[in-house]
Amino acid sequence: MFEAILPPGSADIIIDIIWILGKIVLILAPVMLCVAYATYGERKVIGHMQVRMGPMRVGPHGLLQPIADGIKLFFKEDIIPAEADKPVFYIAPVIALLAAMSSLAVLPFFNGFVLADINIALLYILALSSIGSYGIVLAGWASNSKYSFLGGLRSSAQVISYEVAMGLSLVGVMIQAESLNLTDIVVSQGSMPWEWNIFPQIIGAFVFFMAALAETNRTPFDLPEAETELVAGYMTEYSGFRYSLFFIAEYLAMFMMAILGATCFMGGWSGPGDSIHITLPLLGDFYFVSLGWLMLKVFFFIFIYYWIRATLPRFRYDQLMDFGWKLMIPLALLNIVIIATAKVFTKYHLIETLIKAIS
Amino acid sequence: MKSLKFLKRIFFWEILSGLWLTLKTGANPANVVTRQYPEEPRPSMPGFRGLHALVRESSTGREKCIACGLCAAICPSQCITIYTGENSEGAKIAERYEIDVLRCVYCAFCVEACPVGAVVLTEHYEYSDYTREAFYMDKERLLDNWDKYMAGDKGKNYFLNFWRPLNRDFGEYEGQPVFKGPKKEQA
Numbered sequence: 001m002f003e004a005i006l007p008p009g010s011a012d013i014i015i016d017i018i019w020i021l022g023k024i025v026l027i028l029a030p031v032m033l034c035v036a037y038a039t040y041g042e043r044k045v046i047g048h049m050q051v052r053m054g055p056m057r058v059g060p061h062g063l064l065q066p067i068a069d070g071i072k073l074f075f076k077e078d079i080i081p082a083e084a085d086k087p088v089f090y091i092a093p094v095i096a097l098l099a100a101m102s103s104l105a106v107l108p109f110f111n112g113f114v115l116a117d118i119n120i121a122l123l124y125i126l127a128l129s130s131i132g133s134y135g136i137v138l139a140g141w142a143s144n145s146k147y148s149f150l151g152g153l154r155s156s157a158q159v160i161s162y163e164v165a166m167g168l169s170l171v172g173v174m175i176q177a178e179s180l181n182l183t184d185i186v187v188s189q190g191s192m193p194w195e196w197n198i199f200p201q202i203i204g205a206f207v208f209f210m211a212a213l214a215e216t217n218r219t220p221f222d223l224p225e226a227e228t229e230l231v232a233g234y235m236t237e238y239s240g241f242r243y244s245l246f247f248i249a250e251y252l253a254m255f256m257m258a259i260l261g262a263t264c265f266m267g268g269w270s271g272p273g274d275s276i277h278i279t280l281p282l283l284g285d286f287y288f289v290s291l292g293w294l295m296l297k298v299f300f301f302i303f304i305y306y307w308i309r310a311t312l313p314r315f316r317y318d319q320l321m322d323f324g325w326k327l328m329i330p331l332a333l334l335n336i337v338i339i340a341t342a343k344v345f346t347k348y349h350l351i352e353t354l355i356k357a358i359s
Numbered sequence: 360m361k362s363l364k365f366l367k368r369i370f371f372w373e374i375l376s377g378l379w380l381t382l383k384t385g386a387n388p389a390n391v392v393t394r395q396y397p398e399e400p401r402p403s404m405p406g407f408r409g410l411h412a413l414v415r416e417s418s419t420g421r422e423k424c425i426a427c428g429l430c431a432a433i434c435p436s437q438c439i440t441i442y443t444g445e446n447s448e449g450a451k452i453a454e455r456y457e458i459d460v461l462r463c464v465y466c467a468f469c470v471e472a473c474p475v476g477a478v479v480l481t482e483h484y485e486y487s488d489y490t491r492e493a494f495y496m497d498k499e500r501l502l503d504n505w506d507k508y509m510a511g512d513k514g515k516n517y518f519l520n521f522w523r524p525l526n527r528d529f530g531e532y533e534g535q536p537v538f539k540g541p542k543k544e545q546a
Contacts, residue, residue: 311377
């Protein structure tokens with residue numbers, strides 16, 4: 001009906017743009033809510049594991065605690081160190097947040113719902129996590145403080161070491177699915193739990209999980225932000241809203257790694273009953289059961305993150321580097337060898353060919 | 360056995376058993392040691408030293424204090440101030456008895472020193488306020504404290520349970536000069 005005033009041929013593009021903007025809101029709003037309540041959930045879970053309760057006072061059982069935290073961080077005074085490098089200081093948390101948020105664009109939430117269904121989705125995610133490490137090292141540098149600088153250096157070294165391990169563990173997934181498109185990866189795993197990637201690739205899943213812990217600077221790999229060693233590492237000089245940007249970036253990255261792990265190794269949105277859908281009028285099919293399965297797997301991953309944080313002490317920095325280069329990378333390579341061999345055998349039906357050739 | 364140790368090391372056995380312990384602890388929501396304070400206050404142990412009070416003698420309705428000044432003399436932080444005077448029957452009383460609660464260290468030496476058991480430290484500890492003046496207790500407020508926090512059995516049993524005033528244990532020898540009232544007119 002607006003064709004009269006729009007330039008010819010652009011109605012489709014405008015509808016596409018509106019559709020994409022709508023999808024962005026639909027993805028970002030629940031994910032940000034999940035991120036806020038992930039902080040609450042972490043404090044409760046870790047509290048109970050330490051024989052105490054988490055927040056109990058703010059709302060009923062502390063449910064309004066994330067809102068109180070957000071309001072507090074919003075109204076805090078914005079302190080910038082005197083000798084800090086201002087443009088870099090301003091932009092560093094933005095880079096970290098950008099890397100974490102943009103990765104949400106290629107993650108499939110249920111069948112047919114991806115913001116950007118690109119054929120190099122995994123590569124895109126790996127590239128963005130490398131950009132995220134820029135945010136950290138720039139923050140450490142721009143703060144012009146020795147503790148922050150050391151924290152930033154350590155963190156960036158840790159992140160790039162474990163990125164190698166993560167990429168290699170994902171190569172196993174790529175071989176198995178013969179595609180980098182995340183929807184293809186989900187579809188190539190069946191819908192039953194024994195068909196998911198975690199069982200043949202248990203080594204790869206373990207390496208991916210350790211690398212995900214290290215990428216997001218979570219315990220036991222959180223030396224860069226260890227409160228006892230470096231105050232808050234590269235985040236020390238940030239206050240108020242800038243600190244909350246880093247904080248959100250860290251939890252978003254954690255969520256993104258969890259969704260990626262669930263997608264690549266645990267079958268994504270597949271599970272028994274994943275074809276049940278409601279057809280909404282303008283929007284298409286809404287597979288709510290498969291969304292529920294994805295949420296379950298993601299929360300299971302996140303719970304394991306919290307569980308490990310409550311239990312383990314942190315690595316010393318040289319132990320951390322040893323672990324990454326001397327254990328994770330060889331294990332990931334071993335995983336690739338096993339999976340590639342298995343794939344060649346099953347894809348080209350080599351066993352049958354051999355048997356036929358012999359007999 | 361070395362092979363068992365090797366296997367345990369590969370499969371992170373100790374880490375897994377640590378994880379199991381935290382899971383067991385975390386899965387039991389009743390297993391917490393947190394006390395939700397304002398709703399669940401902690402009952403004081405007997406003999407707990409809290410806010411000061413002057414004992415009100417039930418028969419006369421006045422304080423038991425004989426203004427000897429022993430409590431003020433022994434107080435390590437010198438927070439008790441006594442101005443003495445004479446009452447209508449000629450006995451010595453404390454006209455002004457003031458305790459500066461913010462100076463007090465709650466040692467209860469005054470309670471131990473008092474020969475008649477006139478000053479006590481009650482079990483009450485929730486008395487925060489916004490001004491310093493609220494913590495400079497004079498005689499009336501101290502007597503009020505007694506009525507509020509040690510009424511009834513608590514007050515009666517205070518000295519029997521924990522603090523024993525000296526005059527329960529010493530008697531007089533024959534001919535000891537003891538003030539029993541103003542000299543009655545020799546008939």
